[in-house]
Amino acid sequence: MSETITVNLKIWRQEGPNTKGSFEKYTQQITTEASFLEMIDLLNEELNNQGLEPVAIESDCREGICGTCGVMINGQAHGPRKATTTCQLHMREFSDGDEIVIEPFRAVSFPVIRDLVVDRSPFDQIIESGGYISVNTGAASDANLTPVPKEAADQAFDAAACIGCGACVAACPNSAAQLFTSAKLAHMASLPQGQAERWKRTESMVGTMEEFFGSCTNHGECHEACPKEINLDFIAFMNRDYMKAKVKNRALSGQR
Amino acid sequence: MTQTTTERYRVKPIRQSRREWPFPLNLYQTAVGRKWVMALTGIGLLGFVLIHMIGNLHVYEGPAKMHEYAESLRNLGSGILPRSLILWLLRLGLMVMFALHLHSAITLKEMSRKSSLNASFQGGEKKYEGGREYIAANYASRTMRWTGPIIALFLFYHLADLTWGWWLGDDFVPGDPYHNLYSSLSRIPVAIFYVVANMALAWHIFHGAWSMFQSLGINNPKYNHLRKGFAASFAGLILLGNLSFPIMTQANLIDEDERLCQVNDLASNDEILACLTKQLEDH
Ligand code: HEM
Ligand code: SF4
Ligand code: FES
Numbered sequence: 428m429s430e431t432i433t434v435n436l437k438i439w440r441q442e443g444p445n446t447k448g449s450f451e452k453y454t455q456q457i458t459t460e461a462s463f464l465e466m467i468d469l470l471n472e473e474l475n476n477q478g479l480e481p482v483a484i485e486s487d488c489r490e491g492i493c494g495t496c497g498v499m500i501n502g503q504a505h506g507p508r509k510a511t512t513t514c515q516l517h518m519r520e521f522s523d524g525d526e527i528v529i530e531p532f533r534a535v536s537f538p539v540i541r542d543l544v545v546d547r548s549p550f551d552q553i554i555e556s557g558g559y560i561s562v563n564t565g566a567a568s569d570a571n572l573t574p575v576p577k578e579a580a581d582q583a584f585d586a587a588a589c590i591g592c593g594a595c596v597a598a599c600p601n602s603a604a605q606l607f608t609s610a611k612l613a614h615m616a617s618l619p620q621g622q623a624e625r626w627k628r629t630e631s632m633v634g635t636m637e638e639f640f641g642s643c644t645n646h647g648e649c650h651e652a653c654p655k656e657i658n659l660d661f662i663a664f665m666n667r668d669y670m671k672a673k674v675k676n677r678a679l680s681g682q683r
Numbered sequence: 684m685t686q687t688t689t690e691r692y693r694v695k696p697i698r699q700s701r702r703e704w705p706f707p708l709n710l711y712q713t714a715v716g717r718k719w720v721m722a723l724t725g726i727g728l729l730g731f732v733l734i735h736m737i738g739n740l741h742v743y744e745g746p747a748k749m750h751e752y753a754e755s756l757r758n759l760g761s762g763i764l765p766r767s768l769i770l771w772l773l774r775l776g777l778m779v780m781f782a783l784h785l786h787s788a789i790t791l792k793e794m795s796r797k798s799s800l801n802a803s804f805q806g807g808e809k810k811y812e813g814g815r816e817y818i819a820a821n822y823a824s825r826t827m828r829w830t831g832p833i834i835a836l837f838l839f840y841h842l843a844d845l846t847w848g849w850w851l852g853d854d855f856v857p858g859d860p861y862h863n864l865y866s867s868l869s870r871i872p873v874a875i876f877y878v879v880a881n882m883a884l885a886w887h888i889f890h891g892a893w894s895m896f897q898s899l900g901i902n903n904p905k906y907n908h909l910r911k912g913f914a915a916s917f918a919g920l921i922l923l924g925n926l927s928f929p930i931m932t933q934a935n936l937i938d939e940d941e942r943l944c945q946v947n948d949l950a951s952n953d954e955i956l957a958c959l960t961k962q963l964e965d966h
Contacts, residue, residue, distance in 0.1 A: 437812070527813075528812050535799065539801075599809075600795075600820065634713070638696035638698055651818040663897045667901075
């Protein structure tokens with residue numbers, strides 16, 4: 428059942444990283460079958476027609492897997508629907524006459540590039556500092572050459588679901604990046620292929636994370652905001668591994 | 684890979700890692716390590732709060748038993764060590780734990796604040812224009828940095844009140860905790876203050892005693908569901924025990940009417956203590 432609703436938008440506009448931004452108000456008519464980004468597309472088309480600057484918002488896959496589209500919608504990262512990215516959100520979540528406040532993810536290390544687009548490259552720096560894992564290249568090895576326990580594979584898969592969208596940082600009252608970092612760490616640390624560099628990787632990725640982000644106080648807001656519902660257990664896993672990494676005698680790291 | 688990316692514009696870190704201190708001090712330089720310290724000192728403080736509460740239940744056995752309990756604390760280990768030495772070591776340990784807990788709490792909070800400065804900041808918290816409905820963060824977790832200082836202030840008041848006797852004046856009898864407790868808590872404003880402060884403590888423990896498991900990486904799906912229950916019961920137990928003292932005093936269940944060694948009848952503090960000791964021996 429589609430219907431057409433009118434929403435009152437309050438959108439953060441900011442010309443560049445160094446200019447001051449402010450909220451602008453728009454009204455938009457939209458069918459409830461449209462996605463949230465389609466609603467913004469229509470708004471932008473109208474702005475274009477009027478010779479005004481369209482609202483800058485990032486998106487790529489529009490199917491919830493690339494992690495570029497995150498914005499705060501009414502104070503919630505990726506909007507009101509649980510386990511859903513902004514691009515997967517539909518206008519049927521809203522009612523006629525609703526005010527929708529759209530603003531960029533906030534954290535000092537996520538500087539605004541323009542309007543709703545923020546620079547999430549500190550996440551890339553965390554990943555970079557993780558370095559490499561030792562797998563042989565060349566012809567693909569036999570599929571079942573390295574046995575992986577089912578549970579470990581499941582856990583690694585759960586962690587690997589993180590799309591690096593930054594909602595966890597945005598939702599966190601401390602702007603801490605623990606959920607993202609711990610998901611990336613657990614992804615590797617759960618698998619046999621990730622063992623060789625496990626302790627070094629944990630130390631350096633946590634180190635880089637702390638250069639950019641705040642300190643976790645276990646509120647749990649990140650998990651609620653996360654479109655992939657990454658579990659808080661990974662944060663505990665990271666805290667444990669980090670301490671082990673610091674205490675470990677690397678020459679003995681074969682002895683787990 | 685790195686060669687292609689170093690040329691690019693990069694977001695600058697808001698803090699640079701400093702020269703590393705020798706192990707294990709370097710753990711305190713990192714936020715995750717510091718959180719470990721906060722959790723470990725938190726456990727120490729939890730232990731203290733629990734023992735302190737249980738020990739004080741001796742007050743329900745009357746002035747003489749309470750006096751005996753206080754003496755036994757001073758006499759810990761006195762067979763081989765000088766009297767009060769162990770007590771002072773415990774006190775020192777507590778002070779160190781308290782100082783570390785406070786320092787790590789304050790500095791980590793500051794780190795979080797510095798990481799969120801470009802958001803509008805209200806009441807020390809990151810806010811969004813579109814309002815902010817917390818989903819997981821509860822009232823206790825968001826008020827740790829208020830309940831903490833309330834506890835610290837209360838602790839200072841409490842020591843000045845019942846350890847140093849600043850506010851009881853001549854009514855303060857060192858070595859007679861029953862009398863001091865009664866004199867202090869029978870004043871209504873003081874009783875109210877004790878109730879409020881202990882509610883803050885329970886709030887703090889309600890989040891802290893769960894949070895510490897995560898900070899220390901104590902996480903096992905088999906037991907995880909017990910962690911919040913543990914925190915709630917611990918907080919409840921402490922609250923129940925500690926609130927009983929001001930409430931029972933106000934309800935006249937702790938009072939001095941039938942006391943054998945009446946403070947006003949006896950001339951000096953020594954006489955009072957001698958009377959209490961005699962009462963114990965008579966039993
Ligand atoms: C006897 C008193 C206290 C006890 C039993 C206690 C206990 C705890 C525990 C168990 C934690 C959890 C640690 C963790 O998350 O890893 C904690 C956290 C904390 N404490 Fe205390 N604490 C006490 C006093 C204080 C005081 C005086 C302050 C003053 C500032 C304070 C501030 C904090 C803060 C800010 C946290 C971090 C909260 C969080 O991570 O969510 N605490 N406390
Ligand atoms: S942990 Fe979740 S919220 Fe954080 S970056 Fe990954 S997918 Fe996004
Ligand atoms: S556009 Fe790719 S996750 Fe939303």
